[in-house]
């Protein structure tokens with residue numbers, strides 16, 4: 760007598776049971792709850808933000824990223840979702856003067872914070888100097904990375920003015936130079952699949968008003 764027969768189950772029954780278990784494990788997450796009926800709505804949390812100078816009050820699922828709050832709830836779709844994993848920089852916005860990847864930050868973490876998106880930098884009629892420089896120097900091709908590039912570039916110049924060193928700053932006691940190496944390092948979190956990097960650097964250097972080797 761083998762082990763299967765010893766526990767009173769036929770080989771066919773064993774196979775059917777095994778297949779049923781495998782199918783259950785293959786169900787998408789949440790499928791079992793759907794079969795049991797609708798679950799309770801997720802709780803919402805009030806969030807107050809100042810976005811491009813306007814006060815906004817939102818009621819959000821606390822898992823909502825700042826990126827989704829901007830795009831899906833405030834309909835500010837200038838900020839782009841590239842990777843949604845902090846790897847491309849397409850979602851860069853400026854929060855309280857510092858650039859962040861909005862896909863990596865929950866909206867509820869920014870209660871009463873001041874958020875600037877590409878829509879808040881300039882308008883088609885009155886471009887921000889960095890926007891105008893990107894146009895002048897062809898700092899884009901498809902344009903998908905461009906809002907993040909421009910927000911990042913604006914913040915980079917503030918970082919340099921404030922004397923914040925980067926990984927390539929040689930002298931930590933002096934003001935960081937506005938060299939191409941500094942700009943490329945500081946902009947390295949913003950990926951451009953079209954490869955417009957050299958033109959982006961030119962645009963940033965023009966706005967900075969300095970051209971150093």
Ligand code: FES
Nearest residue numbers: 841842843848862
């Ligand atoms: S979408 Fe946020 S870093 Fe790529």
Ligand code: FES
Nearest residue numbers: 900902951952953
């Ligand atoms: S302009 Fe196309 S990804 Fe940068």
